[in-house]
Amino acid sequence: MDDARRQGYYIAGIYREKNSGAVENRPELQRLIDELQQGDIVIAEKMDRISRLPLPEAEKLIEKIKQKGAKLMVPGVVDFSDVIAKTDDGISRIILETMQTVLLKLSLQMARDDYELRRKRQKEGIALARENGKYHGRRPDDKLHEKILECRCRRTPPLSITETAKLLATSPSTVSRVCRKYRIDCCSN
Secondary structure: HHHHOOOOOOOOOOOOOOOOOOOOOHHHHHHHHOOOOOOOOOOOOOHHHHOOOOHHHHHHHHHHEEEEEEEEEEEOOOOOHHHHHHHOOOOHHHHHHHHHHHHHHHHHHHHHHHHHHHHHHHHHHHHHHHHHOOOHHHHOOOHHHHHHHHHOOEEEEEEEHHHHHHEEEOOOOHHHHHHHHHHHHHHHH
């Protein structure tokens, strides 16, 4: 951000996403795209901050940015758009546009490959830790379990699975799983 300011850019907004770049429907990214205007420049810290999606989905995302008339800039990814705009020669323009497309695809694919490699290594590490008895998974949230049981079994009338999930800001599958875990009959609907 400081580099962009030093280069004379006006910062219209900062979008910080908590969801993974491997998820297509991210609230902050959607807000960014919705708010884009013709001539805006989206500056991403790294390509994986924009997308870790498989290449076809990542290309669709980049196309949404371009359709708004905006431009994507990622440090370390060469951008030929200024050179392309000044090029009169048709063949040179085609070559530069093709190179730009290849570099973008390469960057998007590298972000995806990095994501997949990290996930693979994480699974391998968990499996090894399990073998050695050092990994037991996420600890259950006993307070949440108690609240679920309260809503489903100790209330008159009991709340439905969906109502319980909404009230406690959790998923219906979590409510069902907790009820199954404690084998409580009042949790059957």
